[in-house]
Amino acid sequence: MCGIIGILGRHEVSPQLVDALKRLEYRGYDSAGVATIDEAGRLDRRRAVGKLANLSDRLVHDPLRGHTGIGHTRWATHGAATEENAHPHRSGPVAVVHNGIIENFRELREELIANGIQPQSQTDTETVALLAGHFMEQGMTAREAARATLARLKGAFALAFLFEGEGDLMIAARKGSPLAIGHGEGEMFLGSDAWRCRPSPTGSPIWRMAITRS
């Protein structure tokens, strides 16, 4: 269990994401990554194994632009600590960061493969991105795809989704893992924080929220 950061911001977000991930370093991690949406709505990501300095270095040589982004520090549970297993995971217009374990990922993975979708990593997390990407390919909107994906997941998780062309939207969900939302002036923040978590609403095992720029 490591860290998730999400920012719908007003400034270049990748340095902010790395800075925020540094504050979560105490939780331990083996790799890290960020994804952003630039002013043209393009989704892109950078990932690196090892210390956050490696990710910062990657970003210096190959910067990511944009005011909206998600970041992740990974503590591998499924698949080795490699760049291809590092988050964010991407499928078409969707990028996902995840803390926790998707318990039914094998079943989901087999279903995706049967639909001709080939995973690129060994992680449980990638199945979440692939599922959401698959739903969008079938015509669902970002919100519908996230909702349909979350309905299929078993396990404990904190998740954040970003969508290409949707620079003002981030979807977050948690079930048994900490995740908190912060409201700013025209900015929104998301972070792993056990102390400021809202409880899941009664009767709903998954706490879900679409975060939009206020």
Ligand code: GLU
């Ligand atoms: N189970 C996921 C993975 O192995 C997430 C691990 C984490 O919480 O960082 O990539």
